[in-house]
Amino acid sequence: MKIKTIKFDDVKQIKVLNVGDVHYGNPCCDRKAFKEAIDYIKLEKDCYWISTGDLLEVAIKDSLSDVYKSLNLYDEIKDIVDLLEPIKHKCLGIVGSNHHYRVERKIGLNLDALLCEFLQIPYLGIIGYLRIIVGNIGYFIALHHGYGAGRTKGSKVNKLENFGNVAKGFDIYMMGHVHFFDFFIDKDLIIDKKHNKVVNCISYYITTSHFLNYRDSYGERLLLDSSPKGCAMITLFGGNSVKNKKVKVDFFNLDA
Secondary structure, X not given: OOOEEEEEOOOOEEEEEEOOOOOOOOOOEOHHHHHHHHXXXXXXXXXXXXXXXXXXXXXXXXXXXXXXXXXXXXXXXXXXXXXXXXXXHHEEEEOOOHHHHHHHHHHOOOHHHHHHHHHOXXXXXXXXXXXXXXXXXXXXXXXXOXXXXXXXXXXXXXXXXXXXXXXXXXXXXXXXXXXXXXXXXXXXXXXXXXXXXXXXXXXXXEEOOOOEOOOOOHHHHOOOOOOOXXXXXXXXXXXXXXXXXXXXXXXXXXXX
């Protein structure tokens, strides 16, 4: 599998927001908050974005979404393409997601790939692999939408941790789906086959949040925890040596 490499020269650091789980066509989507995130990315110097999916709601017959209250799919796609147009050049890539997969499962149309074609942004597949080079420091990032259900914070974090068992040795693992921001740091011993030694691998595991208001949502109906709207945001620092490698994890809060 190829890893997409993106290089940033002559910068001290970059920020990357995970604009995931927007569910734009959902009647509970906070479109004002979505626009605020777009404006921040547009105006902030050296700020970029990825998405772990579910930009769209995709309310279709036989889905769990409310097909009567949600936007029809044509308007939903048109709106989100128009909104993302000003920041398409700042997108590092998106991955496939379960709400979008509803259409592919029914008629074979990959909505994630279609959105990327409309916007001319990178589609990274179901699991996305990135190498972001800031100065002379490379950061390896693995992206996946997420899967399954779970009410407790522990069950959500367990799925994130399992990602590291599937794709080993990455600096950063990012997921969505659970509508809950959290992160933890882990350390593993891995083989450096090139230099015939065992080295420490520090990994950051991060879930992003969402853009849905709680009132009248399916979360309220199912008595799920309410969590703040927003995006996971990472800062990747540059430098001349791997010793300068540094990651900072923040929450871009849109629930204020």
